[in-house]
Amino acid sequence: MEQTLVIAMVGILGIGAQWLAWRTGWPAIVLMLAAGFLAGPVLGVFDPEHAFGSLLEPMVAIGVALILFEGGLSLDFRELRHTGSAVIRLATIGVILGWLFGALAGIYIAGLAPEVAILFGGILVVTGPTVVIPLLRQSSIKSRPASILKWEAIVNDPTGALCAVIAYEYFRKVAESPGASLFEVVPPLIIAAIIAGLIGYVAAVAIAWAFPRGAVPEYLKVPVLLTTVICVFVISNLIEHEAGLVAVTVMGVALANMNVSSLRSIHPFKENVAVLLVSGIFILLSASLEPADVRYFNWSIGLFLLALLFVVRPATIILSLLGSSIPWNERLFLAWIAPRGIVLVAISGLFALRLSELGFSDGNLLIGLSFAVVVVTIVAHGFTVDIVARWLNVKGASRPGILFVGSTPWTIALAEQIRDLKAPVLVVDASWQRLGLARQKGLPFYHGEILNEATEHNLELAPYQNLVAATENEAYNTLVCNEFAHEIGRDKVFQLGESADEDDKHALPIGLRGRALFESGFGVEDVNERQAQGWVFRKTKLSDEFDFEAAQERLPEAANMLLLMRENGTIRFFTHAARPEPRAGDTIISFSPPQERSPEGVAAKRASKKKPREGGKEAPA
Incomplete structure (x- = not known):
């Protein structure tokens, strides 16, 4: 099938799924995953890898970067007046506990090799704005838990990617020189993340200076902004793998809090771009799934998925928020809602290939397992968010x-x-x-x-x-x-x-x-x-x-x-x-x-x- 026809099919399926979600009230991500899966491995209408070849991975990576930047633009520090302590806890203690519990579940329940389980546990830290924000948009949740979920999703996306990079670099170092320690791996990666964050911040300052002073004409503001985001992402990734996600997130959050009035006029456009990217990427990734990716599934994988829903996430949230001012009904709601999305699948696909090159056979399992986590969490949380919100009294006004x-x-x-x-x-x-x-x-x-x-x-x-x-x-x-x-x-x-x-x-x-x-x-x-x-x-x-x-x-x-x-x-x-x-x-x-x-x-x-x-x-x- 010609590439142009594949692009048209992806657009039709993605936007069609979004429209159907609007009409039915079903989670849009569920419908997009179903549409891509049917068009790809089930019916064989098109194969993204065959159509785009080596371009598929950079296309998805840049799309994820733009989505994270757009999400960062929605984060205003004024929201942290009521949620700041909870967000900080989830971005620090929550990341460590989530990584630990996810890795333990992978080793002792799923039966993964320890190295693969540790790397995948780091990736599982992400919750994903591409699924959390649409869920919050469709459901009327009170402002505080909704704000916490939004901040956690956007901040922890690059954090989870860095956790995976730390794990991979350590295992690669050990494979090259047995006896290597974490101190040889972690400090350089942290420095790389800090440098990437500074690049994103400098880019935000440059945009905030140039736009209000008329240095960029109105009709070029959107192209300049999007091109800058892509350049920041690519340059930061040259410093360290996945550091670009940190850079674009910092750039988005910094711009959102610099009161650049001219950015308000481009909000509708960047939101439309985000919808198109989310739709397209989900269709491409789900259509790329092959039957061979799920051949490893067994009852232990099923128990692992249940553990993620009912043990790992609740334990992470409850322990992270102990002693905080967040009411218990909101803590329990946060403990249940943790859908995964594009970043999990994209990063898992990248490291599955790298782990296989290092000789870990379980690395191939990450692709199918990441899709299973996405499907199970989206279905479980997407179809129950309203019910759980009503039970826990965190739902906003039910009538418009x-x-x-x-x-x-x-x-x-x-x-x-x-x-x-x-x-x-x-x-x-x-x-x-x-x-x-x-x-x-x-x-x-x-x-x-x-x-x-x-x-x-x-x-x-x-x-x-x-x-x-x-x-x-x-x-x-x-x-x-x-x-x-x-x-x-x-x-x-x-x-x-x-x-x-x-x-x-x-x-x-x-x-x-x-x-x-x-x-x-x-x-x-x-x-x-x-x-x-x-x-x-x-x-x-x-x-x-x-x-x-x-x-x-x-x-x-x-x-x-x-x-x-x-x-x-x-x-x-x-x-x-x-x-x-x-x-x-x-x-x-x-x-x-x-x-x-x-x-x-x-x-x-x-x-x-x-x-x-x-x-x-x-x-x-």
Whole structure:
């Protein structure tokens, strides 16, 4: 099969698996592994090694480097105010204990040669941002355990690679000169890691200096950044194998904490690149698996995998966090969630070949064993993360909520209705005075500027999957919607008022605006005027007997439908561009005049129906 066709197949399978995961709620990594395995060893649609040859390994290595850099950009030191001690413990004590327990399990349970078990135990330290971050994205976990898992995954990826390098270099040294000690191996490797980290930091400083000063034009910023990451990775790897992973991680974390404002504009692009890389690499690696790689599997390997899940990880977390301030329910959650990903497979494949060259026959087992660890941990943790989170009370809001930007009588009245439906709400405003009504009504609020970067770290925004910008300033509302569109979704950010007429030269570009609330596109002045006239929000519960048409008959003629909430908590807005399909069980929220329609008018309209409808619930705010 031609290389171009293989590339197209990889893209289709990877992105298709991501889309299917979005539709079904299944872990995306599981579907990507299944897609690659079916296309490769099962159906034989393509063979990545045959298609790309010697280029496959450097392609995967550079992809992993870019993923780690992108993950490092998401690590802000301000998150460590509540999780710092736990992260430090897991990055030091946790690494040592995880390496020790993993190696012991490999020797005494899996029956691996001690050298192979020790090297593989070092690789098992990694948990992998490529799987942890998608899991956290799909599941609503409280901010502290989610932050700990994210930091551990990104920091320990290069650490696990260095552990494997230390083990391999020691065994190679012993093979060349028996009697060699760790002191001949470890200090040079640590020095190499420090030098690699300094290279990454210097590169970050150079980017942070050049970008804000206009030394790089806007259209070249992304290419320059990606090229710099690749160069840093390659140069650091010339110093020592896998030291490049340390360099790119340090570079990403350093840039994330230098407040380079121009980097915000490229966030959507680098996130898209990360999704493409994760999809492609997982498909390529799983399609490269051969039936011969699993021929060594037996019951002892099965027990080893169970030990990783139920002994090694729990013991590592519990012992590492002894005496810390992390509550026990969160410790138990951390003890269960440890899916492995791309880095484990990539590093295992690299060292399997090197161990075989040193004469260790068990080295060949690492490829199949690493895939087995990835599959078992992803399936076990991916399908149980929600259940375990609920059991241990570390799950955030289970129903999607609304973030209201602007504290006005209109937003407060709507927020009360949403709160009564048991969905999370938050009112954000920079004015303490305007927030007075929210405080009076007992609504959750945040006093601060929503566009300030610090807000992302002071607020737990995960429960709010919809944003409504309804301040008095339409241009500001547009700015807020445009800023959050890439994070929440363009179809999940809303604002009052449509653009002005086409003849109006001051009309805001439609492409920057959020979705216009109400099918009629009420503007800020429209709702304020109606609010002053006594208009109210009304909730109407639909049923099989009381459908949407019957609900409209009960409401005043001028009433405007705003949104509906499904029984599972999903919120759908009536906008100028889309109208959701109401069905039994939905709750409709409408914006209505204060007076009810006359009973005679309602009766006359009902009389025109062949089948009159009765019942239902409707209540004014």
